[in-house]
Amino acid sequence: MKTVKQLLLSRILLASCWMIALFPVHVFAGDSMRSYNADLSGTSVSGISSGAYMAVQFHVAYSSMVKGAGVIAGGPYNCAEGSAVRAIRNCMKPDSAHPVPDVKNLETITDELASSGDIDKTANLATSKVWLFSGTEDTVVKRPVMDALEQYYRHYVSPANIYYKHDLHAGHGMIVEDNTASACSTNAKPYINNCSYDAAMHLLEHTYGSLNPPSRKLSGKFVEFDQREFLDGDAYSHSMRDSGFAYIPASCASTRCRVHVALHGCLQHFDAVGDQFYKKAGYNEWADTNNIIVLYPQTIARFGWNWKVFWTWKYVFNPNACWDWWGYDGADYYTKSGSQMMAIKKMVDRLGSPKT
Numbered sequence: 084m085k086t087v088k089q090l091l092l093s094r095i096l097l098a099s100c101w102m103i104a105l106f107p108v109h110v111f112a113g114d115s116m117r118s119y120n121a122d123l124s125g126t127s128v129s130g131i132s133s134g135a136y137m138a139v140q141f142h143v144a145y146s147s148m149v150k151g152a153g154v155i156a157g158g159p160y161n162c163a164e165g166s167a168v169r170a171i172r173n174c175m176k177p178d179s180a181h182p183v184p185d186v187k188n189l190e191t192i193t194d195e196l197a198s199s200g201d202i203d204k205t206a207n208l209a210t211s212k213v214w215l216f217s218g219t220e221d222t223v224v225k226r227p228v229m230d231a232l233e234q235y236y237r238h239y240v241s242p243a244n245i246y247y248k249h250d251l252h253a254g255h256g257m258i259v260e261d262n263t264a265s266a267c268s269t270n271a272k273p274y275i276n277n278c279s280y281d282a283a284m285h286l287l288e289h290t291y292g293s294l295n296p297p298s299r300k301l302s303g304k305f306v307e308f309d310q311r312e313f314l315d316g317d318a319y320s321h322s323m324r325d326s327g328f329a330y331i332p333a334s335c336a337s338t339r340c341r342v343h344v345a346l347h348g349c350l351q352h353f354d355a356v357g358d359q360f361y362k363k364a365g366y367n368e369w370a371d372t373n374n375i376i377v378l379y380p381q382t383i384a385r386f387g388w389n390w391k392v393f394w395t396w397k398y399v400f401n402p403n404a405c406w407d408w409w410g411y412d413g414a415d416y417y418t419k420s421g422s423q424m425m426a427i428k429k430m431v432d433r434l435g436s437p438k439t
Contacts, residue, residue: 113326116308118436121376125341126431127290129153129214129283131257131274132224134346136162136174136408139232140417141344143193144424146207148431153214153286156224156255156348159189159235161417163409170409175224183227186234193239201418208239214246214286218253218278220268246289251278257348258282259365273356274348275363283365287343287375297368302333305361310380313426313433321412321422322401324353324381327430330367331376340374342434344427349405352382376434380427382406 126148130138135157142152143160162184163170172181196202213236217229226249233247251258253267256274264277288294310327311318318325332340347360361379370377384404399411407416407423415421419428 113307113309115312116329116430116433117306118439119331119335119376119434120339120436120438121335121342121434122339123148123342123431123435125150125291126344127151127153127212127287127341128344128346129155129286130157130346130348130406131155131351132157132255132348133405133408134348134351135224137346137406137423138344140408140421141424141427142211143205143208144202144417144419144421145428146205146211147203148428149211151212151214151286151290153216153282153290154229154232155216155257155282156218156221156229157232158224158228159184159186159232161189161192162228162231164192165410165414165416167409167411174228177225177227183231186231186238189235190238196418201415201420203419205239208236209241210244211240212244212290213240214289215248216251216253216258216282216286217247217249218251218255218258218268218276219249220252220270221255222270223255246285248285251280253278253280257360257364259363261363261365264363272350273359274351275359281365284369287366287369287373291341291373291375294369295372298371299368301330301367301371303331303335303367303371304333305330310426310430313429314422318426319383319385320399321426322382322385322399322404322407323423323426324383327381328353328358328361328379329376329434330361330370330379332371332374334371334374335376338374340376342376342378342431343370344378344380344431346380346406347382349403352384352404354383355404378427378430378434380430 128138135154142149162174177183197205217226254270256276258278260281264275267278366377382404385399386402
């Protein structure tokens with residue numbers, strides 16, 4: 084029989100397990116992000132799914148800095164207009180009852196935001212490069228939504244600078260040339276699909292022009308960095324992980340590299356798929372030989388009150404660790420003052436700061 088002491092210890096252990104299950108602890112393992120004196124005039128962004136929506140937000144809001152965007156299974160700027168229902172219906176699977184948002188209305192909103200200074204001037208977008216992708220087998224974000232994004236961009240960007248691929252029998256995911264990835268038509272985790280097509284190469288080449296051949300063996304290093312310092316010490320409140328990742332080519336030690344921000348989709352964050360996205364999405368091999376730092380910010384799944392900083396009483400419902408493109412983190416999520424937007428901008432700025 085167990086002694087009273089053993090029973091007490093067992094109950095304490097059981098209670099501890101329940102506490103961990105109810106209130107998971109996100110262990111931080113990154114150092115402060117270093118500065119690399121990167122050339123920020125060559126900054127670009129891309130993303131898949133919620134990361135695609137975030138890429139569009141970041142591109143439009145910071146158009147004075149971002150020269151190009153790659154969008155895989157996303158939609159037009161401010162598509163959800165602050166509504167989670169619009170996000171999951173009109174902006175993902177539109178139908179007669181939930182039509183694709185009126186692009187002209189979104190253009191009007193964009194122009195008003197630019198006039199008020201909440202986002203950069205839309206004139207900056209004229210010379211941007213935009214690369215769009217929609218798979219014919221994508222059951223998560225349907226093609227009409229991407230068609231609306233093309234229409235939106237055509238209002239601001241020179242048509243010659245827009246490329247839209249929509250004829251590949253691909254499901255919902257980052258499209259790669261990798262036999263170890265999921266089948267091309269897959270619509271499931273880790274959302275990296277082998278379609279014998281290199282999306283990372285095509286979107287980077289569309290933005291930067293002809294690229295050097297990819298590296299067969301990476302010369303640089305992956306770094307894990309503290310994301311909290313870009314969010315006033317509290318990443319958790321904003322459904323972001325305590326640490327994010329970046330790939331730094333060896334050439335960046337002696338060359339001013341450019342920066343590309345690669346944004347994962349829902350259920351594609353590190354805590355769900357490990358290093359699958361930041362190591363296998365196809366960016367690093369091209370970045371390695373073309374002087375490009377790749378920044379991989381990270382979200383976390385959040386649903387409930389903030390138990391870490393309980394006095395903020397901030398409630399967040401983001402169980403799939405999506406980027407904020409409908410307002411779960413604040414009403415200004417799509418502007419330059421949105422917390423996640425500002426955090427990514429600060430990360431890019433740090434990469435462009437003089438080397439220390």
